[in-house]
Amino acid sequence: MPESASAGTAAGSRWREYLELCKPRVVALICFTAVVGMLLAVPGMVPWNALLAGNLGIFLAASSAAVINQVIDARADAQMDRTRNRPLPTGTVTAGEALLFAAVLGVVSMILLEVFVNTLTAVLTFASLIGYAVVYTLYLKRATPQNIVIGGAAGAAPPVLGWTAVTGSVDPPALLLFLIIFVWTPPHFWALAIRRHEEYARVNIPMLPVTHGLAYTRLHVLLYAVLLLAVSLLPYATQFAGWPYAVAAVLLGARFIQWSVRLYRTQDSDVASATFRYSITYLMGLFAALLVDHYL
Incomplete structure (x- = not known):
């Protein structure tokens, strides 16, 4: 195989590994509920800044939280059939690389929401990110069998984020x-x-x-x-x-x-x-x- 083709294949595989870290199917459901929250907030069309920058910001923040979740859970994921083939347990992406990726996603999401949407949505999105990636994954998940009940507040935030992106209020x-x-x-x-x-x-x-x-x-x-x-x-x-x-x-x-x-x-x-x-x-x-x- 020519060297350029081999490099292209490696880059494509690498891209897929990082995409998998974002838990795209879970994040897609999150973004769907956020979009519905936006559309329900107004009788007509959603302003373009909220629709585009708002959803992209929420998507990137949710992806960042998903990556941090997998970094924290990497050791447990390696022992579970459902998760053992994720990029971190298999070693195709290192913890350092994943954390840098999560940081970039998180920072870009906050910039988009603060500059193009509004401060309330940026603050609530950041709180949701921390709630899931840190409070739930790092503490609640291993502290109590009610982990998913308490931690569910972070996962329930997306339609509220969509709503505030349009209205600026809860x-x-x-x-x-x-x-x-x-x-x-x-x-x-x-x-x-x-x-x-x-x-x-x-x-x-x-x-x-x-x-x-x-x-x-x-x-x-x-x-x-x-x-x-x-x-x-x-x-x-x-x-x-x-x-x-x-x-x-x-x-x-x-x-x-x-x-x-x-x-x-x-x-x-x-x-x-x-x-x-x-x-x-x-x-x-x-x-x-x-x-x-x-x-x-």
């Missing part, structure tokens, strides 16, 4: 969007934790199924799914959304409860995986329904 509807994701996060993540409980036990991370058992965790997934259905109807109850959204929320929530009941009644790990996958579909569907209802 308003009650934005807090409803925050509450939906905050309540959604535990059953979403606990379904995965049930599937991977042996791996979490191996690396001494006190996830709920490790500390309290699978039956206890299954029950709590079901209870949270019921609570989530109630919380998801708050936008309709407060007249922020109309009946098209309410119908979608009931159907999506009922399906989530159905999966949670199946999970509660079985020890099949495939049902846990299916519940986890549906939880992602649920959140995307619910926020899409909010958006459709908004423009209807």
Whole structure:
């Protein structure tokens, strides 16, 4: 192979390694909820500075947090089947390189948000980054089985960030969007934790199924799914959304409860995986329904 072609292949592989550090699928979901928060904040079109610079800033900050998360968790990731092939455990990217990459992403995101959006969004985005990358990953994750409940506040911030990027203020509807994701996060993540409980036990991370058992965790997934259905109807109850959204929320929530009941009644790990996958579909569907209802 010619030297130039070999160098090009190496550069392409390197680029993919850094992209994987950003957890692009997770960040894509984060950015989707942020975009919905922006669009719900105004009756018409979102200002271009908020839409472009705001979303890019939120994307880069979320990516920075994801990289820091993997640097801190590299040793545990190397012992877990789901994560052992990530760039840091395999050694294709060093911890120093990853931290430098995270710093660049974080600094650029803050500059974009401060210069082109507003200070409130920059401050809240930085707080969310620190909340996930440091408070949750470095402390809460290994301190308490309620880690994902408490740490879920950082993951629930994106629609609020999208909202403030447009309005410059934190308003009650934005807090409803925050509450939906905050309540959604535990059953979403606990379904995965049930599937991977042996791996979490191996690396001494006190996830709920490790500390309290699978039956206890299954029950709590079901209870949270019921609570989530109630919380998801708050936008309709407060007249922020109309009946098209309410119908979608009931159907999506009922399906989530159905999966949670199946999970509660079985020890099949495939049902846990299916519940986890549906939880992602649920959140995307619910926020899409909010958006459709908004423009209807």
